[in-house]
Amino acid sequence: MQLAIVPxxxxxxxxxxxLKERRSFFGGMSFAFGGLFLTLILLMMGLIKLxxxxxxxxxxxxxxVYALFPLIxxxxxxxxxFNTxxxxxxxxxxxxxxxxxxLGVNLLITIPLFFYLLSxxxxxISVWLFSFLMFVLLSDLLFSFLFTCYLFYSWMYQMIPSKKKVDxxxxxxxxIRSEEVPPLLKSRLDKAIEYYHKNPNAKIVVSGGQGADEPVSEAFAxxxxLLSQQIPEAQILVEDQSTTTFENMTFSKKIIFDDWKIKDHTPTVLFSTNNYHVLRGALYARKAHLKAEGIGAPTALYFLPTALIREYIALLTQYKWFTVxxxxICLISVIWSVLPI
Known part of the structure; x- marks a missing residue:
């Protein structure tokens, strides 16, 4: 039971x-890491008792242990x-x-090789080669496990729907490739329309600039x-300069507060994106000092694995201190346990 203290x-x-800030990357990853680690410990203890x-x-x-787990x-x-x-x-x-x-090939090689080296x-092989391989494999396994933690935190963040009156x-x-919105962007707009119908006085901010290979700005499309879906033009605000998610939040924030008339009251803001992108969008909203919660539009199952991996890599790049x-930790663990001090 002492091992359960750490998670x-x-x-x-x-x-x-x-509880203080649900858009905290460190807080979310800490909770998810502890929760999943504790689940593994309890599962192991349960199997031992059984x-x-x-x-x-x-x-x-x-x-x-030797049939079901390997098959899974x-x-x-x-x-x-095969998803690729x-x-x-x-x-x-x-x-x-x-x-x-x-990712699939990596797991297929790394996990068996890690347990083989342990055995x-x-x-x-020399101690130095063994230590180097263990460091590489341990780092690989840790980041793979943290990917699972990220998935859990991302799912957990979206499980609390917003029921507030939205402004x-x-x-x-x-x-985009033409003036017509593709399915991915359409799903984001349809989710925004869904919440607009629940809050008919709300305004929709369409946020997205024009890329080098795009015929018009994303905001224009x-x-x-939205106009084709009978959303009044007066309820649509256009932000057509942004090229990144952070700029989406920063520029949209300026447009919102320029438009907001009740200066002694902060507007309630939601942002609509695809479900795999909600968490990173929320973290960028926090970085832009915009109090906004995300709502996720559904994404095709085949697209999710690649999209989630890409989001995870982007977060590791954004939070370099966490990655380093x-x-x-992996380097210190290997030095402590393998090399003679």
Whole structure:
């Protein structure tokens, strides 16, 4: 039970931070890490207790550990690998389309190799090579586990729907190829329209500039779609200069507060994007000092793995201190446990 103290500390720290600010990356990851780590510990303890009950229970534990778990692991890897084929079929070949397969192959190699090295130790290779390989594999496994934590935090963040009266709904733009909005952007606009009908006095801010390969600004195409859905033009505000999510939030904030008439009262703001992008959007809104919660539009299942991996990589890049800290923890762990001090 002493091992369970560590994840409980992470959970408590995460809860304290999230109660103060639910858009805290550190708070969310701390809570998710502690929760998932504690679940693994309890599962392990449960299997040990089950194995001690009887010979039949021991056989069941062996089947779970050596048959069921490996099958689940292989199934997950296979899903990620074959998902790339679906992505390339529907969205075309690109580097990002291969992210899903890279994750599947990575897990397929890293986890077995990690346990193999643990079993053979330094009997067949030098201590330095063993230490280097363990550092690389441990870092890989930690960031893979943190990806699971990120998925849990992202899901958890969206589980609390906004029921407040809404004054403004920012719709974040995405790439367009013509004046017509593509399915991904349409889903964001439809989610904004859904909340607009619940708050008919709200204004929708369409946010997105014009990329080098786009015929018009994303905001122009979004406004055109909203007008076709009988949204009054007076209820649409246009922000057509942004090129990043952070700029979406920063420029939209200025437009909102320039338009807001009740100066002694802060407007209630939502932003609409796809479900995989809600968490990062919320973190950028916090960075822009905009009090806004996200609402997520549904995304095709085949698109989700690649999109979520891309979001995770973007967050690791954004929070460099977090990434560096995790690498240092892996390095210290290897030095402490393997190398002679």
């Amino acid at each position: 409980c500390i992470f959970i408590i720290v995460g809860v304290i931070i999230l 194995g001690e009950i009887s010979a039949t229970s021991s056989t069941l534990v062996i089947l779970i 692991f292989l199934g997950i890897c296979a899903f990620f690998i 084929h679906t992505m390339q079929t529907k969205e075309g070949r690109s580097v990002t389309a291969k992210l899903s397969a890279l 053979v130790g330094t009997h067949h 403004y709904i920012i719709t974040l733009g995405s790439g 979004m406004k055109k779609y 800290s995790m690498i240092l």
